[in-house]
Structures are given as C-alpha cells and as structure tokens.
Amino acid sequence: MLAWSEAARARGERIAFVPTMGFLHAGHVRLLEEARRQGQRLALSVFVNPTQFGPGEDLARYPRDLDGDLDKAAATGADVAFVPDVASMYGPHAQTFVEARQLQKGLCGGSRPGHFAGVATVVCKLFNIVRPHVAVFGEKDFQQLAVLRRMVADLNMPVEILGVPTVREPDGLALSSRNSYLSPAERQRAAALHAGLSAAHARHAAGETNAAALIAAASAVIAPRVDRIDYLELRDSETLAPLSNVDRPAVMLAAIFLGTTRLIDNQRLGC
Numbered sequence: 614m615l616a617w618s619e620a621a622r623a624r625g626e627r628i629a630f631v632p633t634m635g636f637l638h639a640g641h642v643r644l645l646e647e648a649r650r651q652g653q654r655l656a657l658s659v660f661v662n663p664t665q666f667g668p669g670e671d672l673a674r675y676p677r678d679l680d681g682d683l684d685k686a687a688a689t690g691a692d693v694a695f696v697p698d699v700a701s702m703y704g705p706h707a708q709t710f711v712e713a714r715q716l717q718k719g720l721c722g723g724s725r726p727g728h729f730a731g732v733a734t735v736v737c738k739l740f741n742i743v744r745p746h747v748a749v750f751g752e753k754d755f756q757q758l759a760v761l762r763r764m765v766a767d768l769n770m771p772v773e774i775l776g777v778p779t780v781r782e783p784d785g786l787a788l789s790s791r792n793s794y795l796s797p798a799e800r801q802r803a804a805a806l807h808a809g810l811s812a813a814h815a816r817h818a819a820g821e822t823n824a825a826a827l828i829a830a831a832s833a834v835i836a837p838r839v840d841r842i843d844y845l846e847l848r849d850s851e852t853l854a855p856l857s858n859v860d861r862p863a864v865m866l867a868a869i870f871l872g873t874t875r876l877i878d879n880q881r882l883g884c
Contacts, residue, residue, distance in 0.1 A: 614695045618656070618744040627652035630745030632736060635659040636676040637685045640751055640780040640788035645689040647777050648749040656743050657686050658695040660702065664710075665731030676793050695743060702738060710734045713763045716853055720756050720866055721877065724843050729760050736761055740772055747773040751780070753787045755866055755879040759853055779878070781807065787878045799871040805838035806869055809845075810880035813865050817882045822859040827882070831865060843868035843875065850881060859883045 621628055629652035631644045649655050659682050666672040679696065686694055710730045716722075717729035740748065750758050762774045780788045785807030786800075795803060809831040816830040824847040832845055847856045850864040859882055866879045 614656075614693070614742050615744065617693055618742075621654045622744065626654050627747070628654045628656060628743070628745045630739075630743050630748045631655075631657040632739050632748065632750075633657055633659055633682075634661045634675065634790070635682050636678050636790040636793070637682045638788050638790065638792075640753070642685055642689060643780045644749045644751060644777055645686060645691060647775070648747070649690050651747045651749065651775065652745075654693075655689070655691045656693045656695060656745065657691055658697075658739055658743065659683075660695075660697055660735070660739075662702075662731060662735040663699060664703070664734060665728050667725050667727060670725070671791075671794075676790050695739075702735065711737045711764060711768075713760045713767070716756070716760045716763050719855075720844055720846065720848075720853070721868060722756065724868065724875075729757070732757055733760055733764050737764065737768070737770075740770060745772055747775055749775045749777060752776045753779040753789070753878065755864060756853065759851075785811065787876070789876060791874055791876065794874040795871060799874065802838045803871055803876060805835050806867060806876060806878050807880075809833070809835035810865055810867060810878060814880050814882060817859060824857050824859065827859070827865065831867070835867065835869060839869040839871055841870040843870060847882070 618628060629648035631648050633641055661675050663672055683694055711733040712730045722729050758776050765772050765774055784804040786803050812834045813827045813831040816827055821827055828845055828847060836842060845867045847863055847865050849856055850862040856863055863882045864879050865882060868875060868877045
C-alpha cells in the first residue's frame with residue numbers, strides 16, 4: 614500500500630481516501646463518489662478495527678461482505694483497496710494510542726469508553742500507510758469527525774478532512790451497517806430518531822433557542838418509539854461543548870437502542 618501511494622505521489626497525483634469497516638452501503642458509495650472528485654487516485658480501506666469495540670459489543674458479529682465491498686468500490690472508480698488483517702495493523706507488542714482528550718468525552722465516548730482512542734489510532738495508522746492528501750468521512754458520525762479533525766490539526770498531519778452529509782432512507786433513517794440488525798418492526802420504529810431531530814430543527818426554525826425545550830421536542834417524538842435513549846444532547850458544533858441556549862452554530866446528537874441495536878444520528882441547528 615505504501616509503495617503504491619509513494620508512486621502516485623511521485624507522479625504528482627492527489628490521493629483521496631475513504632476508510633471503512635466494510636459492509637458498504639449507499640452512504641459509503643456516496644463517500645467514495647465524493648472522494649473520486651477530490652483527487653486523481655482513489656483508495657479505500659476495509660478493516661473491522663478491534664480497538665474501537667468495547668467488551669460485549671458486536672465485533673464478532675459485525676456484518677462483513679468483502680466481495681460485495683470490492684464490487685461496489687470498483688463501480689465508483691476506486692483504484693486500490695487496502696484490506697489488512699489485525700496482525701498487520703497491531704503487532705504483538707503494540708501499546709501506542711492516540712486520543713483527543715476533551716472531544717472524546719461524553720456522547721458516544723461516554724457510552725463506549727475507549728472507542729475514540731481506537732478510532733483515532735487506527736485512522737492515524739491508516740493515514741501513515743495510505744498517505745492520502747484528503748480523507749472523506751460521513752457526518753452521521755459527528756463526534757468521530759470532530760475527533761479526527763482535532764487529531765489532524767494537533768499532530769500536524771498534512772491531510773484534509775472532508776465531511777459529507779448523511780445519506781438517508783426515504784423515511785429519514787441514516788444509513789448504517791448496523792441497520793441490518795433491525796427486525797422489520799424495529800426498522801419501522803427507527804424512523805422516529807430522525808423524526809425527533811427534525812422536530813427540534815423545526816422548533817428552532819420557529820424561534821426556540823432554549824436547549825432544554827429543543828431537547829424536549831425531540832424526546833417527545835423519539836422516546837415513545839424506541840426502547841431506550843442513550844443520549845440526546847445539544848452541543849457546540851465545533852467544540853462539542855454542551856449548550857444551554859442556541860446562540861452559535863449547534864448540533865443535536867442522539868443515540869438510541871432498538872432491542873440490542875444502537876443507532877446514532879444528529880441534526881445541525883443555527884447554521
């Protein structure tokens with residue numbers, strides 16, 4: 614992989630990169646299509662990263678379809694797929710991790726301790742191997758995007774981080790590989806997540822700026838339809854600091870459970 618990247622760079626070609634955990638869906642395809650426009654060469658990785666899964670999470674059953682992934686990637690014009698195994702990425706004595714200490718706190722970081730250290734570390738490693746000029750990520754994973762932007766800035770990495778708006782089903786559900794876990798009944802109820810965030814957005818557009826009122830508007834739609842709300846919070850869209858009032862660009866972030874399946878989504882407000 615490194616030899617391929619060095620050769621492309623020597624030819625003066627701009628490398629665009631999409632890191633994935635595989636089981637590609639239309640959201641990933643959208644990222645690849647955008648990345649295709651960002652450079653002369655397009656690379657993706659397919660690697661289910663064990664360090665971002667906690668005890669009891671779904672590492673073993675995370676959906677995989679490498680043949681299908683490679684077909685979808687080829688259809689978007691991808692030039693190369695980097696598909697390492699765990700031993701290649703983490704040697705027997707690996708002990709170095711990367712953390713964005715403040716941005717990783719709370720939200721998904723509160724529910725999944727160690728998750729973002731695993732994400733930042735593997736993306737840092739992938740950047741060192743693939744050596745892209747630009748890397749493309751989905752905005753559905755909003756906290757992840759903030760962590761990676763902070764990592765790149767803090768570590769002086771010469772990589773542009775590009776966020777792409779969330780791709781959704783017709784009923785608003787954000788595309789996610791974990792949607793495949795949902796039963797038909799759960800899938801129907803899952804639409805409440807986006808509907809609730811949209812209700813908060815409409816309330817804000819009508820003039821409401823109080824965070825508690827906006828959260829209540831979202832919760833009134835979401836809570837009756839899901840099994841549990843993991844979190845539902847309003848944060849500064851750049852720093853992710855909690856907000857009591859929307860007086861700057863903000864984002865409402867949510868995680869919910871339907872059965873054992875955890876889904877996340879977000880909605881920008883005030884920007």
